[in-house]
Amino acid sequence: MEVRPNDQLSFTVPNEQIIEWRRQMHAHPELSFKEVNTSQWVEDLLQGMGIETSRPTPTSVLGVLKGTGQGPAKNIGLRADMDALPVQEETGEEFSSTVDGVMHACGHDTHTAMQLGAAKVLSENTDLFGGTVTFVFQHAEELNPGGAQEMVRAGAMEGLDGIFALHVMNAPVGTVQVRPGPATSLAGGGWITIKGQGSHGSMPQNSIDPVLVAAQVVVGLNTIVSRSVDPSHFMVINPGMIQAGQAPNVIPDSATIGVSVRTRTAEDTDLAFRRIEELTNGICAAYGASVEYEWVDAYDIVYNDAALAAQALESAKKVAGDDNAWEGEISSGSEDFSAFANEVPGCFIILGGGDAEQGFPFQIHHPKFNVREDCLAIGTALEVQLILDLLGPDTAE
Ligand SMILES: [Zn+2]
Ligand SMILES: [Zn+2]
Structure with a gap:
């Protein structure tokens, strides 16, 4: 009607x-x-x-x-x-x-x-x-x-x-x-670029594989809300985009993860980005990869x-x-x-x-x-x- x-x-x-x-x-x-x-x-x-x-x-x-x-x-x-x-x-x-x-x-x-x-x-x-x-x-x-x-x-x-x-x-x-x-949540985020070492896919021993590191980072990011945040607080960390490589038989040089972050307080925003960088730095260090962050200004x-x-x-x-x-x-x-x-x-x-x-x-x-x-x-x-x-x-x- x-x-x-x-x-x-x-x-x-x-x-x-x-x-x-x-x-x-x-x-x-x-x-x-x-x-x-x-x-x-x-x-x-x-x-x-x-x-x-x-x-x-x-x-x-x-x-x-x-x-x-x-x-x-x-x-x-x-x-x-x-x-x-x-x-x-x-x-x-x-x-x-x-x-x-x-x-x-x-x-x-x-x-x-x-x-x-x-x-x-x-x-x-x-x-x-x-x-x-x-x-x-x-x-x-x-x-x-x-x-x-x-x-x-x-x-x-x-x-x-x-x-x-x-x-x-x-x-x-x-x-x-x-x-x-x-009335709304804070939205921020940006891009995490993981730099490894490319190689022929058949010679992984010569590589630092950014695809593997990125996969571990995505899993790591998904633990922040469940393990670092007060359960009564609202937070979303969504690695909604991942880009790496062109072919199955090549290990690429780099991988990029796009992340969206939603919170309701400035303190939680600081916490989210601090934990994202801590986890990512740690995972990258473990595999010998380097990492760069490009965060964009959040909508308040x-x-x-x-x-x-x-x-x-x-x-x-x-x-x-x-x-x-x-x-x-x-x-x-x-x-x-x-x-x-x-x-x-x-x-x-x-x-x-x-x-x-x-x-x-x-x-x-x-x-x-x-x-x-x-x-x-x-x-x-x-x-x-x-x-x-x-x-x-x-x-x-
Ligand atoms: Zn709209
Ligand atoms: Zn819209």
Whole structure:
């Protein structure tokens, strides 16, 4: 059964337009830092709505809309990310990606479409609020060091009193989850390169085999969480990538392991990287191999501002119904939205895009990830309602 926003709201959402935008963007995905056509498309649409735009970075867009009604003279931001992933789409949808090996597998197409929907509704109803709405269309969420911190450096958060972001997730359509405090996990990691000594495969005595050493390192890394970490703490250490060699009869010179690390405190992050290096150094030394590390800056934990989270929960109940909005759990995922939320009060909201029972069993980043599109109207309505609740005439200053 189709889910719709509460019909008592003071505005209507252009459902079909939002779905059309989502499908158009889904069919034409662009990778992180390469959102050239997408950002132009977004900027053109915003300008068509009479919204003033600017470009903090080459592929990001800011839209600024001033209310003409009564309300607090605050500036509230809404953020949508626009980049896609290097994933080959397998949804079989008629609006599937037209770009080989690139897919909107994290729902950023839905985020952009919903926020364009909110921009359209608000631009047609400026008399319903005072203050300013800033639409933040962000590039490069998926690729470290992330687009958000670039936008912060370019001054995109200056003058904002708060910022919200929605993310679709594998949860029932029509539901919203938003919690005060930590909302996501810290994500870091990088590459471990093991250097050995290559040789003919038939003369292993002349080699230091980096494939064998890498295999032992992978096993070692998988013992850190079980043996070095307090069982009540959250930590993931995932050696998700391993590359070495070209042929079965050759022992290569080097092997590279890509590792992703998720934690919820700075102390645990330090512990994770210390143990990764201790174990790897020890294993490499035992075989006479050397090792180099290349760690990338982590995405910080997203901390939701308590007041904004309480407001988001209240607005979500108005839009989706009292039973369909709750605090939810801390996500094991991570988000560079933390770069914004570390500058101004921020709030990251989870929007149900469909779950297994509704026929949507695949998680974000899966080649078959998809959403049930009636979630889009809920998300757009929530964004608009949040602005009206924070910048409308009935708002207590
Ligand atoms: Zn993602
Ligand atoms: Zn995402």
